[in-house]
Amino acid sequence: MKVKVAVNGYGTIGKRVADAVVRQPDMTLVGIAKTRPSFEARRAVERGYPIFLAGSGSRPEFEQAGLPVAGTIDELIGLADIVVDSAPEKVGKENAKKYRDAGVRAIFQGGEKSDVAEMSFNALANYDRAGEKRTVRVVSCNTTGLARAASVVVPHWGVQHWEATIVRRAADPSESDRGPINGIMPTFHLPSHHGPDVRTIFPDLSIATTAVVVPTTLMHVHVNHVRMARPPPDAQHVIDRFRRTPRFHIFAPWEHVDGTPQVMEFARDRPNGRPDMMENVLWEAGVRVDGEDLYFFQAIHQESIVVPENIDAIRAMFGLAPDAEASMAITDAALGIPHP
Amino acid sequence: MKVKVAVNGYGTIGKRVADAVVRQPDMTLVGIAKTRPSFEARRAVERGYPIFLAGSGSRPEFEQAGLPVAGTIDELIGLADIVVDSAPEKVGKENAKKYRDAGVRAIFQGGEKSDVAEMSFNALANYDRAGEKRTVRVVSCNTTGLARAASVVVPHWGVQHWEATIVRRAADPSESDRGPINGIMPTFHLPSHHGPDVRTIFPDLSIATTAVVVPTTLMHVHVNHVRMARPPPDAQHVIDRFRRTPRFHIFAPWEHVDGTPQVMEFARDRPNGRPDMMENVLWEAGVRVDGEDLYFFQAIHQESIVVPENIDAIRAMFGLAPDAEASMAITDAALGIPHP
Amino acid sequence: MKVKVAVNGYGTIGKRVADAVVRQPDMTLVGIAKTRPSFEARRAVERGYPIFLAGSGSRPEFEQAGLPVAGTIDELIGLADIVVDSAPEKVGKENAKKYRDAGVRAIFQGGEKSDVAEMSFNALANYDRAGEKRTVRVVSCNTTGLARAASVVVPHWGVQHWEATIVRRAADPSESDRGPINGIMPTFHLPSHHGPDVRTIFPDLSIATTAVVVPTTLMHVHVNHVRMARPPPDAQHVIDRFRRTPRFHIFAPWEHVDGTPQVMEFARDRPNGRPDMMENVLWEAGVRVDGEDLYFFQAIHQESIVVPENIDAIRAMFGLAPDAEASMAITDAALGIPHP
């Protein structure tokens, strides 16, 4: 008996989650909800995903474009065991009531505040806690990246204090109406909201984050400095530990991956169906241990990193796998992510 | 009996040609040549492509990276019926002698001058002429885009004169050491070299081109203005004709593809193994007929547009298909390019 | 007796026009109108420009910022002989009625449609026609650039047909909320509106223009191809003629100005008070004559090119100078633009 999944909102995250759901052995996609026709809606039709009308969507507009409409969002909800809400930021909050009234479980994205759901989720960190929940929030791309890293660092070497500067991409590749074209925009919330967001998962972690926005579309980069409690003897220990953990990809120096352009080129060469990088990306040359101090860079692909987490959240909520490791192994095999 | 293909140079074009060769029913890849280990070399190994040492390559360097070396470039040439040379610009010229001495056929890329080979090739335009050639040059990305378009416009509506401004991407996505970051660089060769290069294929075409370089990595855009000899009644005729021609992709207004960022997003959504756009990309809203005057924009994906042409050139040189249409149909099916 | 000028709208154009007015021997600035406090408002105060409240502006907001408010926009209009309207696009149209009711003359910018005023103006082209007008529209940056060039080409060599591709900057340097960061956006109006706009000044000119938007903030670049009626013997004639015309700047090859980044660096080195390039910028290497065909690139600084035209329009409307050449000479001397 497969879990019936609906995807409400078919943008950057939604279309990836839909593709991921259909690849899972224990899930089925009952449909996706979208407001207007577009090249992405056409692709959904080609892939055989039933399209339902979201919010202000107009049936005639779809039909003029030759795209069949399967029904309304309410009908879609009626078909589903769970809705993955990937509507634009803040809209998820409004949708939550709808799901509650319909008695359907729901997953929200990190653009919503944490009180939208019963818990904030990351597969490596707190998979087991999602078992009895009816609503779960998958944290944002940056928080997911930090939470994954914390899932390695906290248990193995302890954290006295963690500092991270988040160098954010300004827009996704297809968001051509956003800038800046040439400049750096500081985020004047000091420290930034990412630290508190990580603490929705690691409540006791001492972490302070800051952020700037820069003119690139490819990936975020985190500059991390951790003062450890029980430091390992050298960087190689850290590299090895990350390498043995699911959802980390570490580049060696001879691979000549100098920054995010080459990381994305690596992703484009992958035979995964989509040029995504769902792992935290680290560089051997970008990890350093100096006494108690651990420095490391990690690059985060904002468009895709939360996709496997959404899948694991479904599996956790429905008890489809015995534990996090089992779920992640299924997810990663289905998505073409190398699993250690 | 499959044609044995070697790929010399495993960069932007070479890696794509290699992937394309292994997908063809009538070709086999005997190996690729590369100078140094990299993430791309690792991927070649994972895909089972034998790596041979190109030019100044060092065997120990590969072996330290754990990448097996199958032999030297000369050994690779000895295994092949034909070499696709995708070495950096100007190096193909040097390699030509090597191929000639080895008595192996060769295909060169458009970065080389036209005298590197017996003919300049484009599948839609002059497939038949390649039948007896031992060396063929596949014209550059921009010339390929213009030659394809001319293959439609010239026979159907005639050309009194063609003007094109080529708005060039400044670097490929992974070339992070090239700029400009913020500026426009005119190409001071007036008219630009693209017009004469198109005439290596359409010798009688009256065409004048100009070019500027702009800070983007995604695609080139051609701004075309053609004074036609026998104009069609309206733009819809032109759109329909392009739509019925292989290797053209036309976006409708309701698809909301506003520019190259959305075209590349479309490509990333494609289930082709690589986020490429091997067709000329046009927009319905970007085609206009006004009396004798035809205006149209086309976007050209510099990284991939010549890949199917390389495959067709092989097929033409070895007589593997009865004609251009048959070859293109095989190529397109193998590469996941919709064929009209 | 100096002409009393008010500037309504203190953005990119307005602030430059205000600075230009105060430098003129025959004009005085009675004040500027602005809606909200900003670093630019602070600078206006430092320069001694009285600030009046535009549109929805709030006096307490200015006062809390320590910026004195001299009155309302209506009071400002009452003080002026002429208002230079540099409000955001389309707002000028709304303001026009206000000026008419107040019986004050007005100049509008090219973002407004041509029917906002009695004529469209360019100093080189039609200075004399502005003599009896109460409302004048200074055409947009791109149209000004084309009109200036036409003022040279049309009388000297005649124009059979003019083609221009306008490679547009996507945002001004300080507009950090606009993109694209990485892409090219065609303008799907074919031919573009620039041709008809040039014909508001040269009604009989055969001109067709096309446009693309690219990710840069510095300047536009025009790629021009003119079929001339009475061609000069060579490019040097064209270069010399442009060099002898006011408001053209021609770079020699040994100056190593490869594109717009170096043009703007040149402007930053200028001792003009502001790093602007109010001339059409050409390159000797970017001018070519081939029989009837004239090709030339020109770079247009969208932020400043219309500033001297606004000044000349005032002078023309009030008969402050005997002719265009006299007015331009005064303007250029005041603004630090070398005058041939």
Add this chain to the structure above:
Amino acid sequence: MKVKVAVNGYGTIGKRVADAVVRQPDMTLVGIAKTRPSFEARRAVERGYPIFLAGSGSRPEFEQAGLPVAGTIDELIGLADIVVDSAPEKVGKENAKKYRDAGVRAIFQGGEKSDVAEMSFNALANYDRAGEKRTVRVVSCNTTGLARAASVVVPHWGVQHWEATIVRRAADPSESDRGPINGIMPTFHLPSHHGPDVRTIFPDLSIATTAVVVPTTLMHVHVNHVRMARPPPDAQHVIDRFRRTPRFHIFAPWEHVDGTPQVMEFARDRPNGRPDMMENVLWEAGVRVDGEDLYFFQAIHQESIVVPENIDAIRAMFGLAPDAEASMAITDAALGIPHP
């Protein structure tokens, strides 16, 4: 009796230092050295700066361009009391011997290693130490920015530990051959060299820095987190202290300066002769005190921030002013930098 200054190397820094020298009451510019003609050389001639041939420069090349050559670099050195070396990185090291042999004092830039000179200099931090030196190194733009900030923080509130992430511009505005166009490049030296470089001035400071390169040309941004020893009660104390220190510029929220594009727009509006920002730029909204923790952003204009420091270094070496404050006051008045 004015100090006779030569400027060897007329690029981004050299041309600004030359302009700054001629504005000082106690210095005179005996000439500048340059290797090839360019628009910048032409400007030097227009400003009356004698040009001497640097390194591989060719006299005929200058003369063909109509630019007079006053002599060789050795002759220039012979005329000077001090040479400001602003040659490209690493060339200063080679030039050092030449200056030593000629018995002339010299100032080097921060691109050279610290052993190129007797001391590393920052006006706020160690002006007095330069009094008897024959060679001084003005630290780099980023180190100058950090050293200035440390000159405020260290004495007033003490530093337990300072962390800074340096978000670096990838190229200067006119360097159109450098990228990346779209990407983030981590600096794999961890921690980065900036911390040790700050310690050439503050030997006892506990500081760790990291760096990434991003696709912008305007400014660097530093993200600072300082654990203070004697924290002030609130951020306002910090803001006030910075505001009262020379060479800091603090933006208020109502000024709507959201990032580096607006900072540079502010600089372009300045009546300083060049659109530079020679101060450390802070934002009130970008300073936060939380117990022992001080967070602040600062933007650093890489092209100009070291210019006043070069001037002060000259004054310090020749004893032209009684102390740092006196020298900075003269420099700032001459350069149009508001002095508190």
